[in-house]
Amino acid sequence: MSRDSAIGTNIRETVERLFRDFDARGGLKDVFLVACGGSLYELSGLQHLLRCESRVLRATSVTANEFAFAAPARANGSALVIALSLSGGTPEVVAAAKKARELGASVLAIVGKPSCALAESADESIVFANEASGAEMDYEQSNIAVSLRIGFELLRLADGYGHYEKAALAFGVLDRSLRGMKKQIQRRARKFGEEHKDDRFIYTVGSGPSFGAAQTLSVCIFMEMEWIHSCAIHSGELFHGPFECVNFDMPYVMFMGEGRTRPLDERARKFLTKYSDRVTLIDARELGVSILAPEVEEYFSGLYTWIAAMEYARELAFAKRHPLFERRYMGKVAY
Amino acid sequence: MSRDSAIGTNIRETVERLFRDFDARGGLKDVFLVACGGSLYELSGLQHLLRCESRVLRATSVTANEFAFAAPARANGSALVIALSLSGGTPEVVAAAKKARELGASVLAIVGKPSCALAESADESIVFANEASGAEMDYEQSNIAVSLRIGFELLRLADGYGHYEKAALAFGVLDRSLRGMKKQIQRRARKFGEEHKDDRFIYTVGSGPSFGAAQTLSVCIFMEMEWIHSCAIHSGELFHGPFECVNFDMPYVMFMGEGRTRPLDERARKFLTKYSDRVTLIDARELGVSILAPEVEEYFSGLYTWIAAMEYARELAFAKRHPLFERRYMGKVAY
Known part of the structure; x- marks a missing residue:
C-alpha cells in the first residue's frame, strides 16, 4: 500500500x-x-x-x-x-x-x-x-x-x-469518491435537517461495518452536540425488543452497509419503513462504496455512511440554530 | 462445585x-x-x-x-x-x-x-x-x-x-440471599413504578458486571414490554457524549456494580445525582452481594442488580396498567 x-x-x-x-x-x-x-x-x-x-x-x-x-x-x-x-x-x-x-x-x-x-x-x-x-x-x-x-x-x-492489493487500490480512490458523494447528498442532508429540527428523540439503526456510524450519529451528534435523546440499535437486535417502540411518528436513521450483514439491515429497513413514516436511509451502496472491489467494499461501508451522516448532522445544526460545538457540561463543569 | x-x-x-x-x-x-x-x-x-x-x-x-x-x-x-x-x-x-x-x-x-x-x-x-x-x-x-x-x-x-472454591460456595448461598433481597426492596420498587408510570423516556447506566442488567432493563423492559423509549449507557461512556442530555427532569436508573469498575459507576452516580432530580440507584453492594467472598462478589453483581431491576419492572407495569407481556409486533405481524 x-x-x-x-x-x-x-x-x-x-x-x-x-x-x-x-x-x-x-x-x-x-x-x-x-x-x-x-x-x-x-x-x-x-x-x-x-x-x-x-x-x-x-x-x-x-x-x-x-x-x-x-x-x-x-x-x-x-x-x-x-x-x-x-x-x-x-x-x-x-x-x-x-x-x-x-x-x-x-x-x-x-x-x-x-x-x-x-x-x-x-x-x-x-x-x-x-x-x-x-x-x-x-x-x-x-x-x-x-x-x-x-x-x-x-x-x-x-x-x-x-485481498491486500485490492484494499490498497481502494485507499487510492477513496478521497475523490467521498468528495463527490458529499456534494451529491447536500440537498437531502438539508431536507433531513429541516424535517428533524424539532424532534426530541431520534433512533439510529445499523449493523456490521456501519454500526459504528449509527453509534457516532446517535451519541456524538444527537446526544452530545444537539441535545436530542437517542439510542443506536443493532439491526439484528431490533426484532428482540426495540421494535416494540416503533410508531409512525418516531424518527429512525437507518444505516445500510454493504456485504455480509446487509440482509440484517434490509430486514430492519423493511420493518421500519412499514411502521414508521419517518425513516431516513443512509445506504453505503447508494453512496458509491461499490466502486471499490467487491472483496473489500464491505469494510469501507462505515466510512461512506459516517461521512454522509456528518453532512446530515451539519444541516441539522443549522436548521436547529444549535451549533455543533456548544456544550453545557463537557469542559465546563467538574466531573 | x-x-x-x-x-x-x-x-x-x-x-x-x-x-x-x-x-x-x-x-x-x-x-x-x-x-x-x-x-x-x-x-x-x-x-x-x-x-x-x-x-x-x-x-x-x-x-x-x-x-x-x-x-x-x-x-x-x-x-x-x-x-x-x-x-x-x-x-x-x-x-x-x-x-x-x-x-x-x-x-x-x-x-x-x-x-x-x-x-x-x-x-x-x-x-x-x-x-x-x-x-x-x-x-x-x-x-x-x-x-x-x-x-x-x-x-x-x-x-x-x-478462586474456584470461593465461587462454589457463593452458588450455595445465592438463592437465599436473593430471595431475602427481593422482599426488602418491594417498597422502593413500588415507589419507582408510581414515579415513572407517565415517563416516555428513561435512561439506564452501568458498567462491567452490571452493564448487562442496565441493557436488559432498557431494552427488554422499557422498550419491549412497556413501550417507553430508552437507551443503556456505559458508565465510562457517559462523559463522552451522553451526559449532555442530562437535565433535572430526565429519569436515569443507575446500576452500581461491586469490584473493579465500581469507580466508573461512582463517578457517573455523582454527576447524575447533581444534575438530575430523577436518579434511581440499583446498587449491588447495598443489595447484599458483599456476603459473597470479595474475590468473586464482583462477578455476581449483575445477578443481584438484574433481579432487583425485574422487581422494579413488575411494579412499573402495575402502576402503568400495562402488562409486561403485551406486544404490538412481536409474534403478531410478519417481520
Whole structure:
C-alpha cells in the first residue's frame, strides 16, 4: 500500500515495526481497540474487519476507562492496544495506554496531533487528519481510513491476507469518491435537517461495518452536540425488543452497509419503513462504496455512511440554530 | 462445585466433556457468546468474568444474526459457542448454532426447556429455570447463574483458577440471599413504578458486571414490554457524549456494580445525582452481594442488580396498567 501515499508508507512501516517486535514474545495474538465516545465507534470498522478476516488475531473493543480499571487478562505481552484520541489528551485513554504498557502490551496511538500525552505513552503513533483544524481533509488520512489501513497491514502480516492489493487500490480512490458523494447528498442532508429540527428523540439503526456510524450519529451528534435523546440499535437486535417502540411518528436513521450483514439491515429497513413514516436511509451502496472491489467494499461501508451522516448532522445544526460545538457540561463543569 | 447441587454437577460434567473434546484439536481458545436481546445481555456477566480472569480464553459476545451472516474467522475448531435462548427456538440463534457447527466449533446451548431446536443443534445443552413456567424459581438455576457457573468451570479447566472454591460456595448461598433481597426492596420498587408510570423516556447506566442488567432493563423492559423509549449507557461512556442530555427532569436508573469498575459507576452516580432530580440507584453492594467472598462478589453483581431491576419492572407495569407481556409486533405481524 506504500505506492500511493506518504500515509500508506508510514502506516505500513509502523505496523511492521510493531508486529516484528512480537516475534521474540511468541507472536501477536490479541488486538484491543481502546478509546472513548466517537473515537471508540470510529474504531468499530477495524474490529469488524479483523473479526471477519483474521484467523490469528482477536479484536476486542473496550471503552478506555473500563480498560484502565478492569484490564482484560489477555492484555499482556502478546497484545497490541490501538488507542485513538483526536486531542491526544483524553485522560481515560492516556490512563488505559499507560496501564497497557505496564501489563507488557504494545501501544499504537492514533492521534490528531503529533505532540500529545497519548503519543508519549505509546510505543508508536500515527497522526490522522481532521476538520477541526479548519483545513480541508484528505479522507485517506481520516481516523477511520487510518484505522482500516492498520487493519489491512495486520492482516497481511498475520494472515497473509489475499485481498491486500485490492484494499490498497481502494485507499487510492477513496478521497475523490467521498468528495463527490458529499456534494451529491447536500440537498437531502438539508431536507433531513429541516424535517428533524424539532424532534426530541431520534433512533439510529445499523449493523456490521456501519454500526459504528449509527453509534457516532446517535451519541456524538444527537446526544452530545444537539441535545436530542437517542439510542443506536443493532439491526439484528431490533426484532428482540426495540421494535416494540416503533410508531409512525418516531424518527429512525437507518444505516445500510454493504456485504455480509446487509440482509440484517434490509430486514430492519423493511420493518421500519412499514411502521414508521419517518425513516431516513443512509445506504453505503447508494453512496458509491461499490466502486471499490467487491472483496473489500464491505469494510469501507462505515466510512461512506459516517461521512454522509456528518453532512446530515451539519444541516441539522443549522436548521436547529444549535451549533455543533456548544456544550453545557463537557469542559465546563467538574466531573 | 458439585457438592451442593444437581445443577452444579450437571454443569461441571458437561463443561468437562466439552473442554476435553478440544484436546485433540489443539485446545479451546475462543468462546463466543451468541444470543438475541435479553439473552445476549444476560450472557454479559460471563463475558466480563472470562475477560477479566482468563489468560487462555478470549470471550466475545455477538448478536446471533450477525454471527449467522458474518461469522468471525476464529469461530472454528478451537472455539466454543455458548448460545442462550429461553424458548430454545429463536430462529437467529438456531441458525447461528448450525453455522457454528458447520465451521467446526462446538456448541453449548443454555435453554429454557430440554426439547427444542437449539438443543438439537448443539453438542451439549443445559436447562435453566425461569419464572415463565409459573413455578417459583431457584436462582441458582437462573440463566445468569448457570452462565456464570459455566464460566467458573472453564476458568478452572483452562486457567487453574485460584478462586474456584470461593465461587462454589457463593452458588450455595445465592438463592437465599436473593430471595431475602427481593422482599426488602418491594417498597422502593413500588415507589419507582408510581414515579415513572407517565415517563416516555428513561435512561439506564452501568458498567462491567452490571452493564448487562442496565441493557436488559432498557431494552427488554422499557422498550419491549412497556413501550417507553430508552437507551443503556456505559458508565465510562457517559462523559463522552451522553451526559449532555442530562437535565433535572430526565429519569436515569443507575446500576452500581461491586469490584473493579465500581469507580466508573461512582463517578457517573455523582454527576447524575447533581444534575438530575430523577436518579434511581440499583446498587449491588447495598443489595447484599458483599456476603459473597470479595474475590468473586464482583462477578455476581449483575445477578443481584438484574433481579432487583425485574422487581422494579413488575411494579412499573402495575402502576402503568400495562402488562409486561403485551406486544404490538412481536409474534403478531410478519417481520
